[in-house]
Amino acid sequence: MGLTSNHLRHAIRAIQKDVDAMGDLLNELDAKLGDGDLGVTMVNGFNNMAAIADDLPDDFGRACMEAAKAMTKVSGSSFGTLMGISLMAVAKQTKGEDTIPWSRLSDLIGTAIDAMMERGGASLGDKTILDSLEAIRRACTELDRPDTVLSASVEAATDALYSFRDKPNRIGRARIFGDKTIGMDDPGMVAIQKMLQAL
Amino acid sequence: MKKLMNEAVNYVDEVLDGLQLAHPDVFKVDGETGRMLRKTTPSTGRVAVVSGGGFGHLPIFAGYVGDGLLDACAVGDVFASPDMNPMLEAITHADDGNGVVCVVGNYGGDKMNFAMACEMAEMEDITAQQVIVSDDVASASADKAEKRRGVAGLVYVVKIAGAAAAEGRDLAAVVAATQKAADSCRSIGVALGSCVVPQAGKPTFEIADDEMEIGMGIHGEPGVSRTKLMPADALVAELMDHVLPELELKTGDKVSMLVNGLGATPNEELYILFRAAQSILKGKGIDLVQPLVGNYATSMEMAGASITVMKLDDDLQKLLAAPATNPFWKG
Known part of the structure; x- marks a missing residue:
């Protein structure tokens, strides 16, 4: 038993079902800090992915690659590109495999974080989705069951959101607002939490 | 604003359509995205050269699709990088099994999206390599040359890459000539x-x-x-x-x-x-x-x-x- 393309299909559909409400909230948060298009990116991206969910191949790597293509078809927010980069990083590691042991999830998240840091230029501690994912990566280490992986991930994403709330954004457009971002939630970090909660 | 145009949202697509209508023997709009311009008659049996970037700079980038120049080009919105999909379409369309050189201006979005497109191509067993052009001396000092933007030097780099590929050089040699052009x-x-x-x-x-x-x-x-x-x-x-x-x-x-x-x-x-x-x-x-x-x-x-x-x-x-x-x- 492990992570398969079926899980990916399920996750895409589950998130897409809630994405309109999620999108409104994220647009509102992003309008204060960024260019206000995070919600739009999420809505379009998940609608695109849902449209191809049934056709995703069983090869998990190839399925991630097709999902990355669909996600990145919405230009605009860097969030779409970063999701594409993470999916691609995972695709490269899992090409040719149908079932990924849950115990490998932590390492795969680590690969995605590395790829996003290399391409996007952010570091851990900048108050971005990387900090959420790093918390999730740590929480999932040595977990090997889907239910514990999911509950630990939701908890980690929520903890990360709260622990960074009182720190300033240090990269991207939000950085310009500096200390004014103290007390505000990073829209990308909220997106991660909301996506996991939808599962 | 005084422009000869219709709806702003159709600006890029109408220009591309005009290009293929005016020069049907040279340009063809292609790809699921409609944002990939390619040569009407593809070249075979050699390395391919592609580029891509924001629109609004004609002739660069898409205007230089043609014999001895680019095989295909990904087209973004005005002053905005294309997403990864038309880049991947340009690469997979242009590749004839000999590899692809991507001439890329040094802009965050263009580089990031082309890097992703090259990785995707690799998963389809296509070798695609980027050459980054950063010729604008005004945009950073010499010791931070890697931060410089790509501007009109792109024209020379596209020409050199296209000529090296047309001559039948292998991928490493085309990349080397293209890189030398970018460095010069x-x-x-x-x-x-x-x-x-x-x-x-x-x-x-x-x-x-x-x-x-x-x-x-x-x-x-x-x-x-x-x-x-x-x-x-x-x-x-x-x-x-x-x-x-x-x-x-x-x-x-x-x-x-x-x-x-x-x-x-x-x-x-x-x-x-x-x-x-x-x-x-x-x-x-x-x-x-x-x-x-x-x-x-x-x-x-x-x-x-x-x-x-x-x-x-x-x-x-x-x-x-x-x-x-x-x-x-x-x-």
Whole structure:
């Protein structure tokens, strides 16, 4: 038993079902800090992915690659590109495999974080989705069951959101607002939490 | 905003359609995205060359699809990188099993999306390699050259890459020639008036009637200095002072030079600039080969010009002179 393309299909559909409400909230948060298009990116991206969910191949790597293509078809927010980069990083590691042991999830998240840091230029501690994912990566280490992986991930994403709330954004457009971002939630970090909660 | 256009949202697609209708033997709009322009008759049995970037700079990027130039090109919105999908379409369409060189301007979105497209291509067993062009000396100092933007030097790099591929060189050799071209170019621009992005509807920047900005980027990025208008000869002397030192030219060295219009400046004025720049090169005993004067890399209706100097060795000189067929290329 492990992570398969079926899980990916399920996750895409589950998130897409809630994405309109999620999108409104994220647009509102992003309008204060960024260019206000995070919600739009999420809505379009998940609608695109849902449209191809049934056709995703069983090869998990190839399925991630097709999902990355669909996600990145919405230009605009860097969030779409970063999701594409993470999916691609995972695709490269899992090409040719149908079932990924849950115990490998932590390492795969680590690969995605590395790829996003290399391409996007952010570091851990900048108050971005990387900090959420790093918390999730740590929480999932040595977990090997889907239910514990999911509950630990939701908890980690929520903890990360709260622990960074009182720190300033240090990269991207939000950085310009500096200390004014103290007390505000990073829209990308909220997106991660909301996506996991939808599962 | 005064533009000859229909709905702003259709701006790019209508230009692409116009290109393929006007030159059906050269250009074909293709791909699921409709944002991939390719040669009507693909080349086979050799390395392919692709590029891509934001729109609004014709002839660069998409305008240089043609024999001896680009095989295919990904097209973004005005001044905005295409997403990864048309880039991947350009790569997979152009590849004939011999690999693909991607000529990419040094902009965050373009680089990130092309890197992703190259990785995706790799998963389809296509080898695609990026060559990054960062020729604008005004955008960062020499010790931070990796931060410099890609501007009109892209024209030379596309030409060299296309010629090396057309000659039948293998992927490593085409990449090497393309990289050498990128390393041998230095550019700087000067802006006199702003451009207008159709969907923005208002000027990208403000500049007074009697001012010019030296070193401004092709999307209106801030330059090195804003000054009162000066005579062309004095301006060119200043521009060449920025461009030439890093090339470390010696008497007898060969260069090509592109005096490029940014969109709204007449050819007449480009030749006034060329005259002055040519005289500076001559005074230094530098051999000017195959000069280019005209609109090659524009910024919509921005008024102004840029000067690019490319240091040549025998191979680059030969590749620059190689035939290329395209409605825009004037060698």
